[in-house]
Amino acid sequence: MAWNRRAAGLATAVLVSGALVALAPSGAQAATTQLCQMQSAPVAGGVYNVQNNEWGSGASECITTTGSAGFTIANSAINNATNGAPGGYPSIYQGCHWGTCTSGGLTATPVPVSSLTGGGKVTTSWSTSQPGTGAYDVAYDIWFNQTPTTTGQPNGTELMVWLNHNGPVQPFGSQVASNVSIGGRSYNVWEGSQGSFDTVSYTMTTGTTSVSGLDLGPLAQDAVSRGYTKSSWYLIDVEAGFELWQGGGGLATNSFGVNINGSAPAPASCSAAYSIPSSWSGGFQGQVTITDTGNSPVNGWTLTWTFPGSQQITSLWNGTFTQSGANVTVTNTPYDGTIQPGASVSVGFNANGSSGSPSSVTCK
Structure with a gap:
């Protein structure tokens, strides 16, 4: 199989002219913003962006966010064949996605792959809800670029980390290794060429709904050792979401975070x-x-x-x-x-x- 996994660009939606739907609070419910098709919005004060990246389907599909670091797939009529490309990738990210960047974090300080060792330079946590109906994956989409910045599609490596999946779906390319231990977790490894870049996917052999403090260093170094990325390139974007082949309503990111600098997070205050x-x-x-x-x-x-x-x-x-x-x-x-x-x-x-x-x- 081969497909263009991401649209060439993503329009950033704003709260004007009806581009987004802001639902008024009801009782104690927080205000909700609805994003459909290719709309996106900053959340958590701009630290992250939520995007409804429906790039491979024209079916009705929308997500909602309350402005915190999370989102819910409110409805999805996507119905793509499971032996082809997914219809979309609703997700949350920190960094730069096709030139649309968050504030601070990876946007301000792209991380050289050479500094991504096993010392926790970049860690991430993600909690999800998975209804178990439809065909989808639950996956990080992590992008490397040959230079620190780009206004378009990254020209380095796309590294995916599958936490779980539902239905008969599989990563792009072919499986090249199985039961590989990386950072204390077991993965199967897939790889495929997209023409101008490689996609390498690490699928957890035991599915899960959440990870805490996932260190991206060992995964990046494994990709370097296999020749799929280079130490001179830069980590510029960490995304977390759901590739949708069929349905997916009810999938949710409850919380998401990216920590940079390799130190343990400071106590919350x-x-x-x-x-x-x-x-x-x-x-x-x-x-x-x-x-x-x-x-x-x-x-x-x-x-x-x-x-x-x-x-x-x-x-x-x-x-x-x-x-x-x-x-x-x-x-x-x-x-x-x-x-x-x-x-x-x-x-x-x-x-x-x-x-x-x-x-x-x-x-x-």
Whole structure:
């Protein structure tokens, strides 16, 4: 089999002229953006991009994102033959995809392959939900370029890492090795020439829904040793998503992250800012904005504060609260527990009593 695995370009969609559909929040649900066909949008403050890269099908297929480092395939009518090319690759990435780049990270500092050893120079974590219906893979798409930057398709190697798959689908090319131990995991290795570049795929022999701290160095060095990439080239893009041959609705990236520099992620930290958007006789509306002030994602947060008087919360959204006397504790909901570095989420509430503010709010 042979196919052009990626479209030559990807148009970046913006929230104007109906290019994206922003769904208004309902109750405690976060605002949702819908991306169809070849639309993309920055998430997590621009640290990552989410793209609905439907390059090999014209069937109806859309994804949604709440602006955090994740997305869900809302619907998919893709129905490609499983012995040919997939219809698309909805995904999230850090780096530069055909000249469309994220902020910081691999965009600011492309990593030479020569520095990708076994010391954790670049690691990545990814958590997914897999409904088990349809035909798809769950795969990283990692791109190397012969120079540090490119405005188009990378001219180095496409390195894929399959976490799992469903249905009778297989990587591009032919299997060249089996049960290869790399970085403490077992892979089968596939390779095929796309003409101007090679695609090498490492498929985990035991499927999984998530990885944590996956070190890209040993995989890159194995590709070098096999002659599929070169030490003088550069890692410029790390993508994670789902190649869709048939269906795929319900597949989701719950969280995604790329860590560069080879050091363990700094402990997550957060700050909280309390404000009163409105008040009335006998009551008020309060808000607390939680910001990730560290260099790694906050995965679950808790707020605590003490009201200065007899204020009593009557309703709260974007969190779960308990109150004992003047003491309040708020924890995250399943949809807003992950905050990327520099990003924020907000909790709002209505309360009885005067609108006096607590002396401080603690976030941990």
